[in-house]
Structure formats: structure tokens, C-alpha cells
Amino acid sequence: MQIKRAMAVIALGLFGLTGIAMGAPRDAAASEACIECHDADDMPDMSRSAHAVATDSRTPTCITCHGASPTHVKKPANVAKRPPPDIMFTKAAPTPVGERNAACLTCHQKDFRRAMWGGSQHETADLACSSCHKIHANHDKILARKSEAEMCITCHKEQRTQIAKPSHHPVPEGKMTCSDCHNVHGSAGPKLAKRDSINATCYSCHAEKRGPFVFGHEPVNEDCAICHNPHGSTVQGMLKARAPVLCQQCHTPHVAGGVGAVGGQPGVFPPAAPGQLSSAIGATSSGKNVVNMWQGRSCMNCHTQVHGTNNPSATNPTPRLFFR
Template structure:
């Protein structure tokens, strides 16, 4: 009965007390007839849903979304049963996605977060609004941060796997949600990123990586995803590969004084033997395969991988991102 009371108040609002211009063509009487059959017995309580505020002039009625549906309100003569509503939203609905989405966008297209829905990846994939959203309930999973991620996992199973890896953003822990980086209703950026680029989206939290730097690292200024997997990785810092292998995807590995596995020597530094000169000598600067390949590898020396503000022109050479 509670739902019936809420719907009745809702429909009185639509019926003429505060009907907005967008609802001028709504058949209020047809909407009022809906609550005669559809009550708490077959619809869950939606009294706290955003569409259930009778004092808000923008509140829709039944026919706003489902159409007048005269054949559903009253069984046509000779018909074996009542016809379905003009527009339905169930899993087995015959209403096309474009028709269902047009109902939602008739009110929501002017909102800034949804202005780029047309042509977006989800719209192009024929995703309907009701694939993610529920109206006749107080627990719309898409609107709650605690349940939003699990909803996205329903389609994005690869991202579920990535976020289960050891190094990941704290989304499984509930400290972040998909919406913190993505605008699912459309974006000018790649992969529905909230900002116009991947980097600008990352800088929302990682402002210290923005720069500007006197000596920037070009890949870091172009696309953070060149080195990082933003959903998760088996390598620390969500890197796509462990250094130095990651670095060597762009940089030719250098050999210091002939020292190192890349110089044709064994991959482990050995102590000098009689008659064999030490591998580390005056020409190697103390560098060997240990600090080239182990530990943090390249970043043992090149610590400022995002960019350096080193003002020196020599010692150390600033463009090498030593400090």
C-alpha cells in the first residue's frame, strides 16, 4: 500500500498540480489507472528513488516512460488478454534500445555528464539505460558506489581480472569506483575517461606527476598508459612489465665497460680470479650487472622517470633523469 500511496501522490503531481512543460502530453488519467493493479505486491518500494519525488515538478509518471498504453490499461474487445505497455524495459522486451533510450534522454540529455552520450562507446554498443539502471526500486546498483563496480564487471570481465592482481587501484577495497576515472555516459577522452585525455584523468589524483618539468620524459607526458596498466598488474606501481624490460621496449640497453649480460658476459657479477681482470674497474664507474638488472634496475640510477627539474648542465647530465 505504501507504494500505491507514493505513486498516487506522484501522479496527482503529474496530473496538473505542477506538471512541467515536458509532460504536457501525458495522459494523467491513464497513469492514475496504473496503481489500481501495480502496487507493492508486484513492484518493489521505490519511494526513495530519484523518480519518486511528488514535490518535484520534473517527476515523471507511468505514461512518461511507458506511453499511454490504452490496450494495457483496458483489454481490447476480442483480445485474449491485455496488451503489453507501449514501451517495456524488461530483459525480454520487444521495445528497441533506441526507443527506450530516447525516453530517458528526453529528460537527461541536457545534463552536463550526459551531453556526450550520442556516439559514445556504450551508445554505439547498443547498451540500453535499463541494462544498468533500475527505476522501480530504492537500490539502483548503478547509483551506489558500493555496488557500481560489480555492475560494471558484468560486461568488463577483463578489468575484473586485472583488478584482482597484486598491484591495483583500491577499487576492490571500496576506496575508489569506476566513476572516479570514467564517465559511462560519454566523454571526449579515450575509453570514456572523465577528462579529455588519459593523463588529465590521472592528474586528478597524481598531481605531482603533472609537471611541468625542465626535462620531461616524453612517454610520461603523452600517455600514462604507455607504461602503466591503470586497472592492475603483477608488477609494482601497476607497470606493464618489470624494469629494465619495460624500459628496453623503447631504449636500447647500454653496457657499462663491457659489464653485464647484455655485453655477452654471464648475468651474475663474479669475483675476480687469478689472471682475470676484475669486471668492475676504472672504466666501469662501479656499475655492473647487479645494479643494471636487479633491484629497481634502470630506476636505481634514473630515479625521476616522469621528469626532472635538475638545473645542472653537466654532472649528472640532466636529460638522463637522474634527479
């Protein structure tokens, strides 16, 4: 009994159940009763967690999260099995997810990062805070940059595949993590983006693409994700497809330098068109080789400034075509 009392005193200090803690003396006494059963054998050490700062008046008690649970603390004589706590957080707990989350939001909704939790994608998917967070432990994977993505991809399987592709943001390397771009607790932007738009989120790192440009590229101004897959791709630059296939989803194949490019114009490849002695491109021809349009950086061999240009020149090749 003396050992349990000593453990209770230590645990109460860890849980912040001192006189300056937010819990009333009644809650402290009730929480001490919790420690009588829930000792170190079944409750991991959480002495270094944010929920165990004895000198912080905001530190919760057992009662703050689990409720008073009087029938759990003192089993009624007329029941065979001890009733569960008022609020439980395990995966199979009978407590509704909304009630579990409400216990967490009692304190955490005061933070602006969780102000938009209500109605967010994770909230409407009936996701519990405890689905991602581990409370009774010193180490919470979701709060560590190197292991955060590991937790996210347990549900987001498609993104797990994408970040493993050759061209990706450095998430697997630990230099970036999901919360650098997403606010998982709710956002005014699409896809839980931290900023109000996909572009604004991308520009927080890729400021050189922000502009404004004298000549801007419409899809760039609209949404970076029109051309890029931000989680990863097999194409360099995380492009959704390789140029010219990507470019030709919007642009009709055109003539290059007076010689047909990829549009199948007569006289480019054999046979020669009327008025030609031979086709422009052939086995021995010195004509412009349109295969260049399909090799290397393809369209971007010439159109190098695809995000926009500030060159004000009006002469050919005009900057309006993003040549320079």
C-alpha cells in the first residue's frame, strides 16, 4: 500500500494534480484513486509529455479527460463487472467519437490551428483524436517530424505510393513532412492545405514561381496541381505526365520553324507534299529534325519559362511564348 501511495504522489505530480493545477481538490482525489489501479504496469511513463507538466495550470487531470466515472472508481455491489470510465479513447471504445474529441477540444480548440476542426474532412470522416495521437506516452509519433508521415500514410495509401516514386518532395528523407503543406485539423483551403489555396501553399517554399509576371501562364496562375503531382511522380519535376504529352492536354501540336512538328502536317515525313522535291525529314535530309520535340525536355527545349516571364520584348521569339 505504501508503494502504491508513493506512486500515486509521483503520478499526481506528473499529471499536474497539485494545488495550482486546473483540477479541483476533488478531481485530484479521484485521480489518486485511478492511480491505485492504473499504475506503471499498464500505463506507460508520460513524465515528459505535454500532459504531465506539473507547473502548468492547464495540465489536465484524469477526470478532465475520462470524466468522474464514479461507478468505475467504486464498483457497485450489485454488478458483476466493473463499469467502464465515462469516456474511453481506445479504438473499440463504446464512447462516441464526437464525445471523445470534445474532451480533447475542451483545451485544444483554443489553438488557432484547430479552429476549423468542425466540418473538416477528418472530422466528417468520424476520425478520433486518439486515432492519430498517443496520449499516455512520452513519444507521440504524429508529433515528431521524422515519424509524422509514417502515421499519415497508414490511411493515405495512395500518397504512400506516390512519395516512393523517383521524383518526390523529400518526405521519405525526413526533410519535409505532411504538416508542412497540410493542416490536418482543418483548413479554409482545398485538401486541408495550410493556406487558402493550393498555389499559396506551394509559394510558401517556391516563391520564385509566384510572380506576378509580365506574361503569365494561365494554368500556373490557376493551380500548380494542374501540371504537378505534389506527392510524387515518375516524371522529373513531379509532373503528371512527360512533355509533350502533358503540354498537349491543352495545346494543339503546332509547326516548329516552318517545318511540321508533331501535328502530322503533309510533307514533314515521307511522302513529299505537292511542291516539294522531297519530304522535309528523311533518311538523308538535312531538314529540321522534329524528333527534338520528343526528346530531352521536349516542349521545354524551347519554351523554357513555362511558369512565366518578365521579358518585355515584343520581337520574335516573343516572350509571350515563354521562350525566354
